[in-house]
Amino acid sequence: MQASAGSSEKGGESKASIVQDAVGDFMDRMPDIFNMHEMTARLPPEDRTPYTNVAFQEANRMNRLLDSISKDLKDVRLGLKGELTVTPAMEAIENALFFDTVPPRWGKILGPSTKPLGAWYLDVLERVKFLESWTGDFSLPSTCWLGGMFNPQAFLTAIAQQTARKNEWLVLPALRGRRCRLARCQRTHPAANLKVWLASFAHAGRLIRWC
DSSP: OOOOTTSOEETTEEHHHHHHHHHHHHHHTOOOOOOHHHHHHHSOGGGOOHHHHHHHHHHHHHHHHHHHHHHHHHHHHHHHHTSSOOOHHHHHHHHHHHHTOOOHHHHHHHOOOOSOHHHHHHHHHHHHHHHHHHHHHOOOOSSOOGGGSSOHHHHHHHHHHHHHHHHTEEEEOOOTTOOOOHHHHHHHSOOTTOEEEEOOOOTTTOOOOOO
């Protein structure tokens, strides 16, 4: 059984006091979720590009994370006030706030991290700012923060799709462990002016290959 808030101390402060301060600080800086209905009204599915599809996917997943953080913090606050029965899940959040570690349920949405909770939360806020600038007018940012995306591979795939459309190339799926020879591609797609682009995104290194 994990220690309840108030039964431990750190630097002379009780656990309850530290957790309560952390909850207040996090909630004060909590950004609003992305209004997906408003975003869809501005840019309906039929008008989206591969890049804007990624922006919508990233905003949806960020909403999941922000909803989870907000709900957990509100539950912990109510638990500290005695207005809500403390559950094991709430105790796990309390302990994470006390020991400055990322709660597993939050890390499960964003992905594993070795950062302390304070630095991790700052990173989340920076990711939100990046998405806000991207979804503001849906123009592609001059620089894109791959490390700030939930699924950077989707963005790399969007690059392949957009470039292929612009140059009228055919994008083929990745072939595991095999090389796509140009002659074979030309036999399959004999159009004289057809260029074939094979984009192979390996999990480590995300290789891009052309055939």
